[in-house]
Amino acid sequence: MSRRSAAAPQVSDVVVLGGGAAGLSLAHRLAEIAGPPDSPGVSPPLTLTLVEAPDGPLRPPERTWCHWHRDHPGDDGGTDGTGTDGDGDGLDEAVVASWSRLRVHGADGRALTVDPAPLRYRMIRSTGFESLVRARLAGSPGARLLRATADTVREAADGAVVHCTAPDGGALSLRARLVFDSRPPRVLPPARTHLLQHFRGWFVRTGVPRFDPAVADLMDFRVPQPRHGLAFGYVLPLAADRALVEYTEFSRAPLATEAYEAALDHYCRDVLGLGALTVEAAEQGVIPMTDGRFARRAGRSVFRIGTAGGATRPATGYTFAAVQRQSRAVAAALRAGRTSVPPPHGRRALAMDAVLLRALDTGRVDGPAFFTDLFRRVPAERLLRFLDGGTSLWEEFGVGLRTPVGPMLRTALELPFLPRRPPSAPSTGESHR
Numbered sequence: 001m002s003r004r005s006a007a008a009p010q011v012s013d014v015v016v017l018g019g020g021a022a023g024l025s026l027a028h029r030l031a032e033i034a035g036p037p038d039s040p041g042v043s044p045p046l047t048l049t050l051v052e053a054p055d056g057p058l059r060p061p062e063r064t065w066c067h068w069h070r071d072h073p074g075d076d077g078g079t080d081g082t083g084t085d086g087d088g089d090g091l092d093e094a095v096v097a098s099w100s101r102l103r104v105h106g107a108d109g110r111a112l113t114v115d116p117a118p119l120r121y122r123m124i125r126s127t128g129f130e131s132l133v134r135a136r137l138a139g140s141p142g143a144r145l146l147r148a149t150a151d152t153v154r155e156a157a158d159g160a161v162v163h164c165t166a167p168d169g170g171a172l173s174l175r176a177r178l179v180f181d182s183r184p185p186r187v188l189p190p191a192r193t194h195l196l197q198h199f200r201g202w203f204v205r206t207g208v209p210r211f212d213p214a215v216a217d218l219m220d221f222r223v224p225q226p227r228h229g230l231a232f233g234y235v236l237p238l239a240a241d242r243a244l245v246e247y248t249e250f251s252r253a254p255l256a257t258e259a260y261e262a263a264l265d266h267y268c269r270d271v272l273g274l275g276a277l278t279v280e281a282a283e284q285g286v287i288p289m290t291d292g293r294f295a296r297r298a299g300r301s302v303f304r305i306g307t308a309g310g311a312t313r314p315a316t317g318y319t320f321a322a323v324q325r326q327s328r329a330v331a332a333a334l335r336a337g338r339t340s341v342p343p344p345h346g347r348r349a350l351a352m353d354a355v356l357l358r359a360l361d362t363g364r365v366d367g368p369a370f371f372t373d374l375f376r377r378v379p380a381e382r383l384l385r386f387l388d389g390g391t392s393l394w395e396e397f398g399v400g401l402r403t404p405v406g407p408m409l410r411t412a413l414e415l416p417f418l419p420r421r422p423p424s425a426p427s428t429g430e431s432h433r
């Protein structure tokens, strides 16, 4: 008898694999409709298992997830078409900071501060989000958290079976009508452009107050630019003397940690003039920026979510807002007795990103000037909706006119004739300190 068939599968309606941004977000939404079969007022009642990898190499370190949030009383948090969360998304408890004003510094040193009201930029720490979702699952009679490593997922007659390894090394299997798999992809799909957003950030404490906690610096191009791609600083103040300060590049390969440290040191001391500071913690990551096609479906009953399912916006690396939108839609469909997993990003957004990625990769557009001009020439709220895929065709046309039209058009025309190639080295959204 094989080890796998030793015990009968544990059964639930839905199994979510991976407790990162996408898995936690979906579990958070599904917990609202999870209950035992006879739950009063819940129709249809749903049972849910969230599989989180045990502590060890599969679990990423604590991370920071920022996104735009609609900050307007009366917004219902539903599908508002803005591409952003609405109020009442239940995540407030996990928000550690938020900013109503955003600043961009051009390479020429000029600063532009914008107020994207009613949108606010907010920060969630992964550990806070985990605690929130675990508490939500513990309070939902039909939901549970399972610590195990998911090894394989196989289609079965009426759903799918997930084979897992428990922390004690034992085998266990889960049977479900639907499986949502957020395990990071081992290899990225073939694409015309493979760029990476790679960065390192310091949580700094300064000797004297140096930050304005009301303003977040989204892109600061006063840093030396790499030969290929672009680089910028990013500052999220948490108090007058505390901030997350990051150095980010969009380019083809990550740097060695020492190179990020040197860039951060230069940015903190010579550009921001922070003076004496203590680095209290660090965060580092690599996010794929590619126009590869991520399959959303891995079988009749198996869906990929998160970065694995194409939720990372190719031209920005932002993922969290798309994951919220998709989780909300999946839960709404299941609540109505249907199964629907809408694409995380629309076709137009992906097509425009493909053009921008290629234009940046070929050096046809100057990255710092491109992004700075967009912030200077497009109203902030509209631009953020555009970056989140929530603009109308007409609005997108207007934004397009504020980009270098010639190089963008030339790039758009050549894209259909370019082959999609596998990435030269495997790369995922893995983060490490």
Ligand SMILES: Cc1cc2nc3c(=O)[nH]c(=O)nc-3n(C[C@H](O)[C@H](O)[C@H](O)COP(=O)(O)OP(=O)(O)OC[C@H]3O[C@@H](n4cnc5c(N)ncnc54)[C@H](O)[C@@H]3O)c2cc1C
Binding pocket: 017, 018, 019, 020, 021, 022, 023, 051, 052, 053, 058, 059, 060, 063, 064, 065, 066, 067, 148, 149, 150, 151, 182, 183, 184, 283, 284, 285, 286, 287, 305, 306, 307, 308, 317, 318, 319, 320, 321, 429, 430, 431
């Ligand atoms: C450091 C960092 C900062 C980022 N900041 C932002 C940001 O501010 N805003 C934004 O929009 N995006 C951000 N991103 C991009 C993106 O939002 C994140 O990468 C996000 O975590 C992707 O969510 P995910 O669920 O697809 O993957 P993950 O969050 O990586 O989740 C995957 C989960 O699968 C689990 N897992 C893996 N293998 C197994 C297995 N075999 N069995 C069980 N579980 C398994 C892992 O433990 C993990 O919990 C950031 C990325 C990084 C790396």
